[in-house]
Amino acid sequence: MMSALKPSFVAGPYRPNVLLREFVLSPFEPASWRAAGAIVMGFFVGTFSFALLATCFSMGGSFMIFLVGFAIVGLGIELCRVVARIERWRAIFVDPRPLRPHPYRQFGHGLRAVAEAEFMDENRWRDVIYVLVSFPLTILEFVLTVALWAASLALLLTPILYYGVARTAGDRIPVEVVRVAPVLVAIAFVGGLVLLPVAASVARGLMVLHRAVVEGLLCTSEREELRQRVENLRESRSAMLQVEASELRRIERDLHDGAQQRLVMLAIDLSLASDRVDTDPAGAKALMNDAREQARQALAELRDLVRGAAPAILLDRGLVAALGSVAGRCPVPTVVESTLPAGQRQPHAVERAAYFVVAEALTNVAKHAGATRCEVRCRQGGDRLVVEVWDDGKGGANAAPGGGLAGLRDRVEALDGLFRIDSPAGGPTLLHAEMPLGPDQGP
Numbered sequence: 255m256m257s258a259l260k261p262s263f264v265a266g267p268y269r270p271n272v273l274l275r276e277f278v279l280s281p282f283e284p285a286s287w288r289a290a291g292a293i294v295m296g297f298f299v300g301t302f303s304f305a306l307l308a309t310c311f312s313m314g315g316s317f318m319i320f321l322v323g324f325a326i327v328g329l330g331i332e333l334c335r336v337v338a339r340i341e342r343w344r345a346i347f348v349d350p351r352p353l354r355p356h357p358y359r360q361f362g363h364g365l366r367a368v369a370e371a372e373f374m375d376e377n378r379w380r381d382v383i384y385v386l387v388s389f390p391l392t393i394l395e396f397v398l399t400v401a402l403w404a405a406s407l408a409l410l411l412t413p414i415l416y417y418g419v420a421r422t423a424g425d426r427i428p429v430e431v432v433r434v435a436p437v438l439v440a441i442a443f444v445g446g447l448v449l450l451p452v453a454a455s456v457a458r459g460l461m462v463l464h465r466a467v468v469e470g471l472l473c474t475s476e477r478e479e480l481r482q483r484v485e486n487l488r489e490s491r492s493a494m495l496q497v498e499a500s501e502l503r504r505i506e507r508d509l510h511d512g513a514q515q516r517l518v519m520l521a522i523d524l525s526l527a528s529d530r531v532d533t534d535p536a537g538a539k540a541l542m543n544d545a546r547e548q549a550r551q552a553l554a555e556l557r558d559l560v561r562g563a564a565p566a567i568l569l570d571r572g573l574v575a576a577l578g579s580v581a582g583r584c585p586v587p588t589v590v591e592s593t594l595p596a597g598q599r600q601p602h603a604v605e606r607a608a609y610f611v612v613a614e615a616l617t618n619v620a621k622h623a624g625a626t627r628c629e630v631r632c633r634q635g636g637d638r639l640v641v642e643v644w645d646d647g648k649g650g651a652n653a654a655p656g657g658g659l660a661g662l663r664d665r666v667e668a669l670d671g672l673f674r675i676d677s678p679a680g681g682p683t684l685l686h687a688e689m690p691l692g693p694d695q696g697p
Contacts, residue, residue: 257337279330279451285348286454287462292348293392293399296464300392301339303385306330328372328433330366330632334381338472341384345465347459356474376685384471397459402453409446412439432467516651523548572598573605577630584616586625586645592632600639604689608632614662623647623683631674638671638688662687 280546310330317323335358342353359375361368372378474482527541568576574592579587599605612630619625625647635639653675663673671689 258552269620281450283454286411286458288348289457290399290403290459291383291393292344293457295465296341296344296388296392297396299337300385300388303333304389306333307382307385321482324369324373329381331372331378334385335378337385338381341388341468342472345461345468345666348461349465353469354474356472360474362392362696380471384467387471388464389516391464395464399453399457399460402449402456403520405635406446406449406453409442409449410444412446441530442530467645471615499690517548548677567611568605573600573608574632576605577632578610581615581630584628585620586623586628586632588628588631590630594634600691603669604639604691607669607689608639610665611641611685612643614659615685618651618659619643619647619683621647622651623649623682634691635688637691641687641689643685649674649677649679649683651677651685653682659685 296428307330310326310333312322312490314325314327314330317326342355346353356377358377359371361371380418470599523541523545527538530538530541567579574590574594577592578590581590594600600608615629616630619628623645625645628643628645629646631642651659653663653673665674666687668688669689671687673681673688674686675687677683
């Protein structure tokens with residue numbers, strides 16, 4: 255296990271003996287040699303990446319009028335992403351504390367989506383800025399490190415050099431030089447001993463500063479990550495409230511237009527039958543039959559309404575059985591593949607969201623995809639439930655605002671989940687949803 259990089263001047267509370275011992279022993283610690291090696295490697299990485307970036311941007315600017323210049327500039331930006339990955343590894347190589355790489359905007363389908371992800375992603379431009387900033391920094395770090403290490407080693411080798419020259423020259427060395435030289439050699443050797451821990455500490459200190467630059471430009475801080483998470487949760491909560499409000503409006507509309515009207519007609523038929531039971535028994539019997547039919551239809555509509563809120567099979571038998579039921583009603587031949595342990599129940603909110611994801615996806619497949627085959631896959635990946643719906647249709651599906659897929663995305667993200675659609679023109683289409691299970695695995 256590598257020890258964290260900790261130069262002597264940031265060694266914690268002021269303890270002179272400890273600080274002095276760490277300073278003296280710094281040339282013999284592996285962290286010092288890793289820091290020196292990382293600085294040397296950084297010099298070549300910084301110089302090479304800056305040269306390639308300058309070439310890509312200059313060529314891209316020259317050919318911008320032919321549109322191919324945008325592709326060349328995009329190649330330079332992607333090169334900076336590779337450099338950012340190398341630089342994060344270089345920082346971790348010296349100091350093993352983990353870093354949080356900043357997220358990048360994912361490429362969508364279509365030229366416009368690719369261009370927006372490439373040229374409008376803030377974090378990609380931060381990588382470009384890092385390459386520009388690191389070029390002079392790596393040169394300065396390299397010069398200081400090499401100069402100090404070379405000077406300290408040269409001074410330490412002075413006695414060997416002196417005695418080598420003295421043995422070769424013999425009596426040709428002036429007496430005055432012979433008298434003074436040992437003192438100067440001793441001073442040089444002591445200076446090398448003093449300069450050696452200075453060189454080691456400077457190398458480690460430079461890597462501490464460089465890691466700070468890496469964290470500032472190429473990583474996401476814990477505070478920023480928490481802020482982004484709070485913002486996502488706020489948006490997810492708002493989306494969930496909108497989904498629930500929409501569900502309530504749908505239930506109210508279905509009750510008003512369906513079951514409520516049936517029950518009103520039932521009450522009217524029963525009232526009329528009560529008035530005619532003595533004077534027109536046959537008419538009263540017909541009204542009673544109509545009332546019975548109205549009651550049957552009202553019960554059916556209420557059952558359908560409850561099924562839309564939470565299917566009985568989902569509540570009674572679990573997610574896999576419910577997915578098999580909805581797949582069996584799909585007009586497109588559908589296969590359900592599940593690796594969930596038999597009898598294991600997931601949190602009710604997760605099961606309900608997964609059910610509606612599959613139900614809405616299969617509805618879209620039946621209406622719009624023109625597919626001949628469909629697969630529903632369900633598995634547990636760590637602490638997350640993963641549901642996928644695949645079809646061999648014509649593709650082109652997207653979560654447009656106000657659409658059914660956008661509602662599913664809001665429902666999944668409200669549970670702090672991940673919703674993704676991969677549907678290129680011509681197909682196939684893959685809908686992927688992940689939802690955290692949380693500590694409670696029960697419904």
